[in-house]
Amino acid sequence: MSKPSSPRTTFRRAALIGAVAAFGLLVAACGDQKAEVKPQADATVAGADQLAPCPSVESRPPVANALPDVSLPCLGDGPDIRLSNLRGPLLVNVWAQWCGPCRKEAPYLAELHVKAGDKVKMIGIDYIDTRPDLAVRFAVEQKWDYPHVADRDKQIQQGLKIGGPPLTAFVDAKGAVVYVHRAPFTSQQELDQLVREKLGVTW
Template sequence: MRRALAAAVLLTVLAGCGPTPSTPEAGPTAVPGADKLVACPPTQSRPPVSNGLPDITLPCLGGGPDIRLADLRGPLVINVWAQWCPPCRDEAPYLAALQKKAAGKLQILGIDYDDPRAELAVKFAVDHELDYPHLVDSEKHLRKTFGIVGPPVTVFVDKDGKFTVHKGAFTSQAQLDQLVKDKLGVSL
């Protein structure tokens, strides 16, 4: 009797571990409005660079594939932000303007960092006209690599894949443009 009862309990437990009917996963693209964001482009697979971006893959906030950061080369500006961050709101117009005037000269990538409200992150990017791809780092994978205490943090990636970090918000368009020139050699 005990064996039959144990077998019945085991079968019940194992039945709970079996396959379940498939349902669509609720990833970042399932967030309302995410289709209004610029899709993340596919990237060419490359070997990691010494002193380069970390070998970490992050999901796209809008449509498109996940992006492996170690594959990226510059000139590239990566802005780490969050919708709950007041300084991120203050510097957003400078980044939007940079995207418009730097088209064809450099790429911009946003990373929504430690943000519990994906729908508000999408709204933030759309409302501030941040018309470039955005990734999600909800697990704070980049904290150590970029020395992030809190956003905003901006990373300048050169053509060889090496990067430098600027912590804090930009105070003017001229400051951001000068950093792009100094760090990446791109005049706007």
């Protein structure tokens, strides 16, 4: 017959069991916390799905005076886009949500996309912007219903000789940059006229 445990032994045993249980709960809690944090790190920018998706662009041979030969990630959904593979008639607008003049010309770009339709392709480049969430919100608010990519490391700076946004490049059907507008558009008429003159597109 076993000897009954003393009150002191019973207390120690209960304390040990409690400590083991508490440690188990702590480990489980840490595991749950990691499981919750990981998806947030991998999550896409809120609202990105409201932007026009970036298209797949086939690889093309190089041409003279082309856009910079760099690949930029899509600001919304879709694959990276290699700029030198793009062909026109195309308007490439370099912008940033922190750029005041970009905000002023934004409605003209949105209106051009509506009026010109498929006759003029358009793509935006969010430039050296550390707040992709604000960039996405800005593009959605401006109703820019065309694809956008992001250049946070100034990859296009040298190729397009960018001093700062906004900047708009006009690209012809062969992929050559035929004109670069290094200022904000001051009216719809100015933008529409440049599209007609530089790209030969009317609507």
